Amino acid sequence: MTIKDLAKKTGYGVATVSRVLNGQPSVSETARSVILRAAEESGFQLNSNAKQLKQQRSNAILVVVKGRANEMFSELLEYIQTLAAQVHLPLHVDYMDESLNEVQRAVQLCREMKPLGLLFLGGDEQNFSSDFHSIDIPSVLVTNDASKLGFPNLSSVCTNDRLASRAAMEKMLELGHRSIAIVGGCKEISTTSLLRYEGCMDALRSYGLDFDEKNSYRGVIFSYENGYRATKELIDKGCNFTALFAAADVMAIGAIRALRDGGYRVPEDVSVMGFDGLPLGSYLVPQLSTIRQSVADMAKLSVDMLISQIRDGAPARHIFVPFTLWQRESTRSI
Amino acid sequence: MTIKDLAKKTGYGVATVSRVLNGQPSVSETARSVILRAAEESGFQLNSNAKQLKQQRSNAILVVVKGRANEMFSELLEYIQTLAAQVHLPLHVDYMDESLNEVQRAVQLCREMKPLGLLFLGGDEQNFSSDFHSIDIPSVLVTNDASKLGFPNLSSVCTNDRLASRAAMEKMLELGHRSIAIVGGCKEISTTSLLRYEGCMDALRSYGLDFDEKNSYRGVIFSYENGYRATKELIDKGCNFTALFAAADVMAIGAIRALRDGGYRVPEDVSVMGFDGLPLGSYLVPQLSTIRQSVADMAKLSVDMLISQIRDGAPARHIFVPFTLWQRESTRSI
DNA sequence: TTGTAAGCGTTATCAC
DNA sequence: GTGATAACGCTTACAA
Numbered sequence: 001m002t003i004k005d006l007a008k009k010t011g012y013g014v015a016t017v018s019r020v021l022n023g024q025p026s027v028s029e030t031a032r033s034v035i036l037r038a039a040e041e042s043g044f045q046l047n048s049n050a051k052q053l054k055q056q057r058s059n060a061i062l063v064v065v066k067g068r069a070n071e072m073f074s075e076l077l078e079y080i081q082t083l084a085a086q087v088h089l090p091l092h093v094d095y096m097d098e099s100l101n102e103v104q105r106a107v108q109l110c111r112e113m114k115p116l117g118l119l120f121l122g123g124d125e126q127n128f129s130s131d132f133h134s135i136d137i138p139s140v141l142v143t144n145d146a147s148k149l150g151f152p153n154l155s156s157v158c159t160n161d162r163l164a165s166r167a168a169m170e171k172m173l174e175l176g177h178r179s180i181a182i183v184g185g186c187k188e189i190s191t192t193s194l195l196r197y198e199g200c201m202d203a204l205r206s207y208g209l210d211f212d213e214k215n216s217y218r219g220v221i222f223s224y225e226n227g228y229r230a231t232k233e234l235i236d237k238g239c240n241f242t243a244l245f246a247a248a249d250v251m252a253i254g255a256i257r258a259l260r261d262g263g264y265r266v267p268e269d270v271s272v273m274g275f276d277g278l279p280l281g282s283y284l285v286p287q288l289s290t291i292r293q294s295v296a297d298m299a300k301l302s303v304d305m306l307i308s309q310i311r312d313g314a315p316a317r318h319i320f321v322p323f324t325l326w327q328r329e330s331t332r333s334i
Numbered sequence: 335m336t337i338k339d340l341a342k343k344t345g346y347g348v349a350t351v352s353r354v355l356n357g358q359p360s361v362s363e364t365a366r367s368v369i370l371r372a373a374e375e376s377g378f379q380l381n382s383n384a385k386q387l388k389q390q391r392s393n394a395i396l397v398v399v400k401g402r403a404n405e406m407f408s409e410l411l412e413y414i415q416t417l418a419a420q421v422h423l424p425l426h427v428d429y430m431d432e433s434l435n436e437v438q439r440a441v442q443l444c445r446e447m448k449p450l451g452l453l454f455l456g457g458d459e460q461n462f463s464s465d466f467h468s469i470d471i472p473s474v475l476v477t478n479d480a481s482k483l484g485f486p487n488l489s490s491v492c493t494n495d496r497l498a499s500r501a502a503m504e505k506m507l508e509l510g511h512r513s514i515a516i517v518g519g520c521k522e523i524s525t526t527s528l529l530r531y532e533g534c535m536d537a538l539r540s541y542g543l544d545f546d547e548k549n550s551y552r553g554v555i556f557s558y559e560n561g562y563r564a565t566k567e568l569i570d571k572g573c574n575f576t577a578l579f580a581a582a583d584v585m586a587i588g589a590i591r592a593l594r595d596g597g598y599r600v601p602e603d604v605s606v607m608g609f610d611g612l613p614l615g616s617y618l619v620p621q622l623s624t625i626r627q628s629v630a631d632m633a634k635l636s637v638d639m640l641i642s643q644i645r646d647g648a649p650a651r652h653i654f655v656p657f658t659l660w661q662r663e664s665t666r667s668i
Numbered sequence: 669t670t671g672t673a674a675g676c677g678t679t680a681t682c683a684c
Numbered sequence: 685g686t687g688a689t690a691a692c693g694c695t696t697a698c699a700a
Contacts, residue, residue, distance in 0.1 A: 347672075361670085
């Protein structure tokens with residue numbers, strides 16, 4: 001079933017059928033209704049290959065997700081999919097390994113499918129500054145700040161990681177903790193991880209405290225398992241900390257388990273603070289204290305910004321969405 | 335950059351270029367290397383729209399995921415994506431709302447993109463028996479048994495839900511529990527949920543026990559929140575149970591929190607058993623006792639079966655993958 | 669082994 | 685308003 005068949009069936013020409021199917025004006029109401037009915041009847045579907053071949057580009061948004069394991073990305077993606085569906089924007093989601101270059105991947109996929117726009121879930125400043133120049137379609141980087149990069153077609157929306165992790169640390173300091181271990185990300189290879197680390201340092205500094213990085217910091221790829229292992233290592237060095245900040249909820253969960261296995265109770269012996277605000281955290285025992293990133297807002301803003309860049313040629317913008325500190329059961333004052 | 339350009343550039347005809355790019359035989363070694371080099375140099379990419387338009391089908395596998403919330407599907411999908419990548423099979427993943435008809439959706443998408451094969455993550459027997467007849471490409475239903483349906487092009491691979499949940503219940507009975515509450519799925523609308531319910535009944539029957547469904551069973555859509563709510567309802571009816579079986583780990587997690595909020599300790603006051611074996615469960619305090627579905631095996635089998643159906647015209651098969659009962663910290667004997 | 673050319677289903681440019 | 689018709693980039697007979 002092609003538009004040719006539909007044309008024959010209705011007695012109109014293919015051009016008219018095409019116009020109707022694409023909701024274009026200058027078609028008589030008669031033609032429109034006749035053709036629409038016929039299309040309905042036969043369950044007709046435009047062939048997207050032919051359409052895109054002709055149009056020289058897809059009408060889809062390409063979403064490049066860096067790393068499959070990141071639970072927050074899943075949540076974000078869920079919102080994005082819902083929003084895109086509402087405005088009938090087809091989404092093409094590409095998951096890629098965290099260790100690969102997401103921008104190079106995007107460049108390749110752009111050549112291949114010519115999307116309308118690009119949404120990056122996670123990304124490394126490094127890769128953007130070296131490879132993004134060959135991308136010329138509207139793009140939004142989510143969860144990282146791209147304002148320093150200065151690309152005219154690259155917006156960004158994210159949490160102010162530095163401020164947020166500073167707030168998390170300050171909360172612990174406020175609660176009386178002075179010896180705080182940190183299970184963070186690899187700050188050498190991830191900007192986000194570096195910023196969260198620096199936020200911690202800001203907080204410590206503002207309290208005039210020193211930080212023994214060698215014995216109190218571990219930088220690992222975010223995962224339950226790595227959170228568990230890193231915490232175990234910190235414990236094995238002799239647990240002299242009363243609080244632990246994990247730069248991701250999944251790591252906090254691993255950390256709590258490791259503490260427990262090491263004979264420590266949370267929060268009685270050690271307070272634990274996470275980062276992300278995964279829904280899961282509300283159901284844990286103890287409920288996880290954490291920095292809640294406004295995932296829904298980030299999703300909405302990124303989709304809206306991308307659409308206005310595409311449709312209205314709006315300029316790139318860089319937005320920090322507010323975060324919330326959820327002080328719940330896994331932290332206590334001492 | 336098209337194959338025409340490449341042809342001009344190398345002095346060969348488009349046909350030869352096409353042959354080389356598709357790894358076909360009967361091309362001289364000279365031509366092959368010259369063209370390959372030129373393609374490399376210019377970063378050439380075949381236009382997949384043109385290719386698929388010509389070939390009248392995509393070379394991708396369509397994966398239809400029923401419900402975004404199911405954590406086990408995420409895990410399954412992760413494996414499937416890895417496996418597909420290994421054999422260079424493009425995957426097109428379509429997430430759809432749990433409440434919609436996944437088979438109708440697949441029919442529509444098949445018309446649109448003509449995939450090589452179809453992978454269903456989750457599905458309802460009902461929908462398959464009413465709508466699957468119009469699908470004629472190799473398909474595999476994962477996490478549900480399709481053997482009763484008798485479609486020649488529909489394989490299935492799943493856990494024997496009835497046996498597995500029976501095993502879970504029997505373990506609790508074995509541990510001495512006689513009053514067991516069940517937080518299950520909607521057995522009226524989901525075959526999986528019904529089977530898990532029936533497995534429970536099998537176990538109770540084998541112990542000669544009655545079941546007060548009204549006061550001891552809740553059937554809800556799997557989620558943390560619903561697990562929490564359902565358990566709260568059961569508690570409010572007067573918690574006279576010493577054990578609780580949740581038909582999904584996410585519900586078990588919600589249940590544990592609800593029990594805790596109701597003043598019950600797990601496992602001291604109430605034992606809790608989950609179903610799925612999510613990685614997360616190993617890090618919880620208490621570690622979740624659960625039925626571990628062999629997600630990796632399910633992924634491997636479904637991809638392998640689909641490929642052999644596609645490539646060798648292998649007949650449909652129906653496989654139960656073994657499960658494991660992980661008796662960990664959230665259950666105890668009384 | 670290679671080249672020529674038809675045609676996949678659509679859109680868009682013309683004429684009418 | 686409408687209808688021919690020429691692309692879009694590719695694969696694949698069929699010819700050479």
